[in-house]
Amino acid sequence: MTTSTTPPGQAGELRKDRRPAPDVEDAQRGTNPADAKAGTSAGRQPGSASADAQAGSASAGGQAGLASVDAEAETTPAYRWRWIVLGTVLVAEIMDLVDATIVNIAAPSIRNELGGSTSALQWMLAGYTLAFAIGLISFGRLGDLVGRRRLFVIGAVGFTVASALCGVANSPEMLIGSRVAQGLLGAVMIPQGFAIMKAVFPPHEIGKAFAMFGPVMGLSAVAGPVLAGVLIDADWFGAGWRMIFWINVPIGIVAIAGALRYMPEVKTPGARGLDAAGVILVSLASGLLIYPLVQGRELDWPLWSILMMIASVPAFALFGWRERRSGNPVIDPSLFRSRGYVAGLGVITTFFLAMSGFTLVFNLFTQLGLHYSPLKAGLAMVPFSLGIAIGAPLSGGLLAPRLGRRALQLGIVVMTLAMVGVWFTLRAHGTATTIWDLVPATLFVGIGAGMVFAPLFDIILASIDDQAAGSASGVLTAVQQFGGAIGIAVIGTIFFQLLPAHEFLGAAKTSTLVSVGLFVVSLLVSTLLPARARQGAPAH
Template identity: 50%
Template structure:
């Protein structure tokens, strides 16, 4: 439900703008407001699970997310819709980290690799269905609702999530008393907002000095956040983010990698969807269908990933190279076919790009969370998913800005080609960032998961 709402507005954005008005930045804010709010709340959401119980917070988050979806559907002007997206993202941030934490707790070490391996295909299936579903709902105009049905569809899904959570999720009792770090939460929220807001709005205001000042201030705020969290841990408090997590190479390297990779992936989908509808004049449904090859490639990669896990981070390196090849193939296709390009012509390049995305994503979550200890699970899952969402917000802001800046004169083909070259540059940075991870995921004892210690009981070693 979360992943679907993160990408579904990419298809519906032009129709939403045509109905309720707003500038080009509205099409960026539809995604960025949601993912930024999600990023701001996720670390706190993970901690709330530690304090109040993961099942309880999941149910509260699911109920609030459903209400936020209803508010989005009822919005009458851009400000209302963006505010509703922020609310939806904040409540989603309460729901989402509980899932990863519960997976870390309920599965034994041997089952965790399989559990996280299944997490990827679920994400892949969502990425397949969301754009097509959004396109069909907007085009079908069910009961005269138009784009609003992309949010109304969450009402039965939210009810299903609530019933399923009540029936199947295990209750969680905190093993120790944890106090919520409100100062840390405010600092993390301020730092995230200070970087995303000027990136989205700066272009429409001609890149004034305040935009660059806010981005510089964001770096300073995150520096204060890191200092405050370390100090809180030293004096015996409960930091929002456990500093011990960043002493684990797999986790700290995964944070950098996740920020860059999810920026590249989200920005790619946003700009392709915009180009398909604004530049190529595809209908919302046709634009959604055009993206299916990439989503199918992701699913195929997730299915093959279990057999490739023994190669460690080399799988991610391969994935980045394959994705870059797909993006380069898309650039070539657009150059040769021009503005008359069809979905069939871009399908091979998108399929290859999707394969690459899946090869990076499939081992990512398991690799980063492998060495996390039980008492760190809430903080780790909240931080990991927060970085994922912050990366998505940054990708929307950065690549969306590049696209609209180049499309000012109406040359949408040139704008998309430039954006894709920036995408390749970002993937080059992702390739280098993968070296920050250990060669193989390691457990909390620092041992490779594929080479367990014989001295340890079988149920204490990560498979």
């Protein structure tokens, strides 16, 4: 990898100070930022410690070509502005994560003002997540070709503009389109920041730098829903829910300014091209599956919706065929020769499908069924986020090094039992359920989620060779986001399908049991995972 410096006054400094970036595995040995984020966002919801959403996502296609650091480079000075680069990447991450978590809280208020069907409400959430997942597959490698700083700036500018457009949306269609743009541009921005960090930080500091993501992302996950409630209830300037998008504008300007002034340009010589046909096929297959899942219910499941879902199967098969024959595959086909890795994809899909569906239904039920204000609904999510902050270090630092896969499985069990606790709480208190009634169960749902997030990626990646770990991690992150989009579509559809007959309480209880069943499936599939993370790769 070659690096050059664009920031004023730093011409040539990075070439002199820095050598090729450390391999993705080196970054993961410290703390995988993807895991940090994952720990805070399930399908971009709080708790997605795979979240990861992002060191792995950074590598989603960009790891090819990253070189190891040589011994001589250890003695060269580090890039002068590396900590400001870290701050800039953190600002971008906060903007992206907070935006993803606060929309759940704002969804009922948005629908009250803009109108639209329940499927439009689902698209406000699933459109973002699906676009982010597809974008992760493409834009990591694109950064190798055109420059990571350039793409980071493009993504940050685009994300900021899309946020402003969300804030002025006057129809559900405009808001959904702007949300899709946010997802795509977030996928342009996020991977580049992590790749640049791996280029500017020396090996002895990279772990410390990535470790910053855990507390910052955890705090963002806790603050996001509460911030949404505060902004909506405050109704400053009569903006209401629109302020949750407009707040991204000044944050985005800070990220853009930091990138333009302090970020170096990073490219990979000889980087492989982008398989445009593969990207189109996976996008088509995903749309064939998710579109009818969201739209079919309110149209009473017409024949075309069934045919589209059936057609998604050969579309995904065609994508797999294309990848096996492409010289520049979007996803390395050799990854699927590992039973443990394939099992890991199954665990991630079912786990985040269940969790994203649960968080959607929980936020809708507290506001529409229990008539909580947006602020009160945001506060009801705090125990869940705090539980993640407790469970992740408990599992990553204490249990996973000793128990390996069993620590992850224990987390799924804790989460499943806690979800049953949510069901019993709703059954016992009905529409009189208070925040305090929900605290014990939601706290342990979060603890269980954190226990899963921390070791999940490392354990799955133990089934993959070191040289393929970067690409494999990127695929895991994209699948996590895809699972979240499916969860919003499937469990959201079940919730709204049940409303006419069961009212909000019955629909919420049934949807919760569906999530419980999916967690049980995730637990069963987890028995096929490697017994523990590879030695020297502690769980995050």
